[in-house]
Amino acid sequence: MATEVIQDAVGGPQLLYWGAGVITLLMTVVALCFLPSLRDYWRQWWVMKPIPGVSPCLPVLGNALLLERDGQGFFKQLQTYVEEFRSWPLFKLWLGPLPVMVLYHPDSVEVILNSSKHIEKSYLYHFLHPWLGTGLLTSTGDKWRSRRKMITPTFHFAILNDFLEVMNEQGSILLEKLEKHVDKEPFDIFLDVTLCALDIICETAMGKNVGAQENKDSEYVRAIYRMSDLIQQRQKCPWLWPDFLYMLFKEGREHERNLKILHNFTDTVIAEKAAELENTKQTTHDGNCEEKGSRKRLAFLDMLLSATDDEGNKLSYKDIREEVDTFMFEGHDTTAAAMNWALYLLGRNPEAQKKVHRELDEVFGNTERPVTMDDLKKLRYLECVAKEALRLFPSVPLFARTLREDCYIRGYQVPKGASVLVITYALHRDPEIFPDPEEFRPERFFPENCKGRHPYAYVPFSAGPRNCIGQRFAQMEEKAILALILRRFWVESCHKPEELGITGELILRPSNGIWIKLKRRPEAGPE
Numbered sequence: 009m010a011t012e013v014i015q016d017a018v019g020g021p022q023l024l025y026w027g028a029g030v031i032t033l034l035m036t037v038v039a040l041c042f043l044p045s046l047r048d049y050w051r052q053w054w055v056m057k058p059i060p061g062v063s064p065c066l067p068v069l070g071n072a073l074l075l076e077r078d079g080q081g082f083f084k085q086l087q088t089y090v091e092e093f094r095s096w097p098l099f100k101l102w103l104g105p106l107p108v109m110v111l112y113h114p115d116s117v118e119v120i121l122n123s124s125k126h127i128e129k130s131y132l133y134h135f136l137h138p139w140l141g142t143g144l145l146t147s148t149g150d151k152w153r154s155r156r157k158m159i160t161p162t163f164h165f166a167i168l169n170d171f172l173e174v175m176n177e178q179g180s181i182l183l184e185k186l187e188k189h190v191d192k193e194p195f196d197i198f199l200d201v202t203l204c205a206l207d208i209i210c211e212t213a214m215g216k217n218v219g220a221q222e223n224k225d226s227e228y229v230r231a232i233y234r235m236s237d238l239i240q241q242r243q244k245c246p247w248l249w250p251d252f253l254y255m256l257f258k259e260g261r262e263h264e265r266n267l268k269i270l271h272n273f274t275d276t277v278i279a280e281k282a283a284e285l286e287n288t289k290q291t292t293h294d295g296n297c298e299e300k301g302s303r304k305r306l307a308f309l310d311m312l313l314s315a316t317d318d319e320g321n322k323l324s325y326k327d328i329r330e331e332v333d334t335f336m337f338e339g340h341d342t343t344a345a346a347m348n349w350a351l352y353l354l355g356r357n358p359e360a361q362k363k364v365h366r367e368l369d370e371v372f373g374n375t376e377r378p379v380t381m382d383d384l385k386k387l388r389y390l391e392c393v394a395k396e397a398l399r400l401f402p403s404v405p406l407f408a409r410t411l412r413e414d415c416y417i418r419g420y421q422v423p424k425g426a427s428v429l430v431i432t433y434a435l436h437r438d439p440e441i442f443p444d445p446e447e448f449r450p451e452r453f454f455p456e457n458c459k460g461r462h463p464y465a466y467v468p469f470s471a472g473p474r475n476c477i478g479q480r481f482a483q484m485e486e487k488a489i490l491a492l493i494l495r496r497f498w499v500e501s502c503h504k505p506e507e508l509g510i511t512g513e514l515i516l517r518p519s520n521g522i523w524i525k526l527k528r529r530p531e532a533g534p535e
């Protein structure tokens with residue numbers, strides 16, 4: 009089996025004859041590179057001995073050879089493990105020399121997320137650094153606190169109101185694209201919604217209209233998908249962890265190619281925005297100010313270019329790029345997935361869709377005017393739909409932290425240095441908290457039904473000190489775009505859940521797309 013794994017990892021027969029010996033050699037190198045001392049490794053192993061775990065577990069290799077390489081197979085495997093250990097508060101996996109505690113019960117999750125000590129992201133996030141640097145998602149300690157404080161004002165109500173204007177504009181373009189599918193054959197809506205979300209984040213985060221919706225074959229989107237796949241593969245294969253070894257594999261070279269595409273995209277936009285800002289300063293200095301009363305829409309990048317850190321220093325180019333890259337990835341991919349899953353679920357549940365339509369008619373009547381902040385407040389049932397969709401299909405299906413000190417989870421000691429993996433997808437399916445967990449029931453999120461619910465049973469945006477800074481932006485975008493689509497169309501989903509091919513990589517995606525049929529309202533049928 010070891011021979012097959014290493015051959016598969018390389019993608020060719022050239023290492024076939026090295027077999028298990030090569031993997032053992034590589035894993036020894038990994039152990040030497042990443043274990044501070046053998047004593048720490050043995051202490052972790054001994055402390056965690058009472059915790060149930062996946063077997064067989066090999067010395068140095070751990071469970072690494074057991075794990076499926078493709079995202080779809082690995083995600084199914086994780087679900088199987090959770091069901092196997094559901095009666096326990098946690099279980100353990102060993103990724104080579106790295107111990108990973110897997111959490112899926114609210115009480116267990118609360119211990120980690122509610123703590124101000126356990127805020128450091130897992131070592132597994134190290135493989136995001138070449139792409140995202142140590143921005144808000146991946147940084148820790150003083151740097152994270154400083155960036156969080158600096159970026160929080162970006163999501164002030166007045167700025168979000170400007171962003172809603174962009175969402176309406178880009179949503180209108182999406183509607184025109186969808187019109188050609190009305191009363192036609194089923195089509196995959198996933199990319200259409202993703203490109204709309206990409207246009208929204210480009211304009212709100214970077215002040216740049218890139219016209220992604222006009223170009224269905226987006227090199228940037230393809231690079232993000234492939235990079236997500238490569239990063240997750242690397243996380244599961246400890247022999248790919250050292251950079252000098254990774255570059256010997258075809259995945260390492262492909263990683264570099266996609267990294268160039270992603271960084272070139274943001275480099276170009278940052279350079280254009282910096283030049284525009286400089287030009288504006290010059291124009292203002294020369295006295296040619298814009299006419300009184302006109303107002304420029306500020307983007308996240310405008311604020312970064314003029315921001316200073318706690319010491320009063322301006323951010324470096326590297327600092328700016330890592331935050332822009334982080335917001336570009338997190339700000340479009342997660343939201344696009346959430347909107348797609350909501351459409352899929354409404355298309356499978358016509359009664360819920362009729363309730364959404366009734367609410368939309370009450371708020372908007374027969375008009376096609378833009379969505380306002382006041383409208384969003386009134387769309388309470390649609391908000392419950394979006395929340396229930398995120399319960400069933402959380403955009404981020406799992407995330408991880410590193411323990412910087414020993415802690416106890418439901419009576420089990422977990423040692424310093426261990427990674428803790430929260431499986432949101434499984435947490436949201438706890439039958440004791442969400443009866444009939446596979447059923448789509450937006451009513452679960454009516455205020456009266458949320459009373460007394462464990463605060464860590466539902467964490468689509470994480471929770472505690474490191475909760476998602478952009479969750480208000482994401483919720484606003486989801487409701488606005490869904491409202492635009494559902495005011496005009498009736499949606500029918502064409503896939504059963506088992507046909508979706510759910511892939512849990514960095515983002516929860518359907519590998520087979522979201523295939524739907526569209527009808528124009530009100531011809532859709534009785535409301």
